[in-house]
Amino acid sequence: MKNLIWSTGHELILADIVEARNCEVSDSRGNKYIDMESGVWCTSVGHCNPRINSVMITQLKKVIHTGFNYCNPVVQTAARKVLEITDFPDGKCEFLCSGSEAVEYCVRVAKAIKPDAMVLTFSDSYFGAYGEASRQDSKEWYRYNWQDCTCDPVGEGCCGECRGFSKIPFDKIGIFLFEPGSSSGLVKFPPEKLIKSISNKIRENNGLIIVNEVTTGAGRTGKWFGFQHYGLRPDMVAMGKGIGNGYPVSVAAISGKAADLLENHHFHYSQSHQNDAMGATVVSEVIDTIIDENLVERSRQLGEKIMSRLNRMKKPGSILKETRGRGLMIAIEFTGKAELVQKELIKRGFIVAKRSGHEVLRIDPALTIKENDIDAFIHSLDEIITNISMT
Numbered sequence: 063m064k065n066l067i068w069s070t071g072h073e074l075i076l077a078d079i080v081e082a083r084n085c086e087v088s089d090s091r092g093n094k095y096i097d098m099e100s101g102v103w104c105t106s107v108g109h110c111n112p113r114i115n116s117v118m119i120t121q122l123k124k125v126i127h128t129g130f131n132y133c134n135p136v137v138q139t140a141a142r143k144v145l146e147i148t149d150f151p152d153g154k155c156e157f158l159c160s161g162s163e164a165v166e167y168c169v170r171v172a173k174a175i176k177p178d179a180m181v182l183t184f185s186d187s188y189f190g191a192y193g194e195a196s197r198q199d200s201k202e203w204y205r206y207n208w209q210d211c212t213c214d215p216v217g218e219g220c221c222g223e224c225r226g227f228s229k230i231p232f233d234k235i236g237i238f239l240f241e242p243g244s245s246s247g248l249v250k251f252p253p254e255k256l257i258k259s260i261s262n263k264i265r266e267n268n269g270l271i272i273v274n275e276v277t278t279g280a281g282r283t284g285k286w287f288g289f290q291h292y293g294l295r296p297d298m299v300a301m302g303k304g305i306g307n308g309y310p311v312s313v314a315a316i317s318g319k320a321a322d323l324l325e326n327h328h329f330h331y332s333q334s335h336q337n338d339a340m341g342a343t344v345v346s347e348v349i350d351t352i353i354d355e356n357l358v359e360r361s362r363q364l365g366e367k368i369m370s371r372l373n374r375m376k377k378p379g380s381i382l383k384e385t386r387g388r389g390l391m392i393a394i395e396f397t398g399k400a401e402l403v404q405k406e407l408i409k410r411g412f413i414v415a416k417r418s419g420h421e422v423l424r425i426d427p428a429l430t431i432k433e434n435d436i437d438a439f440i441h442s443l444d445e446i447i448t449n450i451s452m453t
Contacts, residue, residue: 071418075408082109085431087413096435098407098414100428103391106280106304107351108430114307117347118340126340130332134339140346144315147286147349148299152318157311157337157345161276161302162190164312165239167331168272168298171316172237174329176270179236182260184208184252187241189274206230208252219252222259236269240296242288244277247417247424249386249393257292270320271296276312277391280304281352281429284362284389291388307348311341357429364436365389368425371440380451383421392425393417394443399450406446412439 063077078090085108088094100106107114121136128134141155158164166189169181183189183198185205198205206226213224220227238260243251264271273296278288282304289296297320302312316324335341352358365387372385372394381403384395396403400421407414414423427436 072415075405076413084108084111085428085435093411095408095411095413096431096439097427098412098439099424099426100304101308102303103277103282103424103426104303104306104308105428106282107307107348107355107357108428109308111307111351111430113351114309114344114347117343118309121340121343124339127335127338133337134342136339136346137337137342140342140349143346143349144301144305144313148315149295150299150315150317152321154316154318154321156314156316156331157341158314159310159312159333159335159341160190161274161300161312164300164302164314165189165272165274165276167314168300168316169237169239170331171298171314171320171324171329172270172272174327175320175323176236179269180204180231180234181237181239182206182230182235182264183239184241184245186245186248186250187239187274188244188246189239189241190276204230204235208256209250219250219256221253221255227256227259230263232263232267235264236267237272238264238269239272239274240289240294241274242278242292243283243388243391244274244288247393248420248422249388249391249424251291251386251388254292257294261294270298272298272300274300276300276302280348281358281361282389282391282426284358284365286358288388305348306341306344309341309344311338311344313345352429355430361389361429364431364433365392368392368436368440372443375444375447377451380447382447382451387425390425390427390429390431394423394425396421396423402450403443403446406450407439407442410442410446412442 068074079087080090081088085097086094087097125134144155145153181203185207208220211220211224211226213221273289275287279301297317299315369387375382381396381399383397386393400416404414404416
């Protein structure tokens with residue numbers, strides 16, 4: 063890999079993975095590993111899913127890319143399915159290329175509707191690698207640290223009653239961009255009371271709510287979307303990663319109300335791969351697969367099973383500090399030696415990623431993972447933690 067720029071911030075450990083099926087990946091020597099993070103949390107219905115591959119091959123023989131002046135009917139079909147799962151019956155969609163782009167697109171739509179409004183977000187959120195959502199200029203964005211406040215007596219984060227919350231300039235804020243739980247990969251969930259307090263403030267000012275579901279969407283948290291754990295009704299939802307099962311497609315879904323408001327403003331956004339037939343085909347089939355195989359509920363059930371077993375590993379003297387999760391989005395935090403745990407897991411055939419700068423391993427397997435693979439992973443992790451804790 064001497065000619066490859068590897069700028070992800072993660073160590074390249076396995077450089078010759080040549081085949082993948084569901085959660086199992088193989089290298090050129092035939093060694094097999096269970097991918098406990100579904101690529102970069104992307105393959106929600108498993109690597110090389112036969113259903114997804116089949117519709118891609120069919121579409122490949124028809125048309126994969128369209129233009130500025132023509133479209134393919136599959137895009138409308140996919141849009142209708144997206145609007146059903148987001149509960150935007152009168153809404154509209156734009157199909158794009160990445161989660162970062164979907165978030166950026168939603169921010170630009172919101173700014174077109176409310177050009178003078180500041181954007182409120184949380185300081186531990188990650189919205190992508192480029193654009194305004196990445197820069198978060200302090201003149202136009204207000205970043206609030208919900209975990210550093212004085213109204214939190216039990217360590218669950220701000221509930222909207224502290225001095226820090228009272229300093230948020232809601233008179234200037236008209237947009238709330240919410241990431242419901244990924245917390246830059248650390249899996250931390252803002253309290254429901256806080257989100258309701260912010261939502262009420264935003265609605266009082268006729269503001270807009272955008273939800274970044276790039277990581278938490280497509281059934282990952284045991285519901286279709288992370289915002290559904292909060293009883294929230296957003297105006298826009300940005301989707302990526304899991305909605306394309308690894309294919310580079312994303313979706314910006316906009317409610318009917320927001321779409322109507324946008325009609326009254328000049329809005330232009332143009333790039334070479336908008337509303338492409340292949341991306342829409344993939345999104346359509348991913349949604350159908352998740353519904354047909356009841357994978358949202360499966361995610362919830364498997365997540366509860368994993369969390370229960372992880373919590374039983376917490377013992378005096380253990381390096382296991384804390385576990386956090388919803389559905390199949392789980393973080394395991396250690397007092398130290400997380401990298402050693404990661405390397406030992408890989409030796410035993412399980413791929414996990416360590417969060418850069420943190421003693422945290424992130425677990426995000428495909429919603430289609432086999433239960434015996436989960437059992438084997440938990441057994442190996444328990445042995446590794448016990449052995450390291452005793453040294």
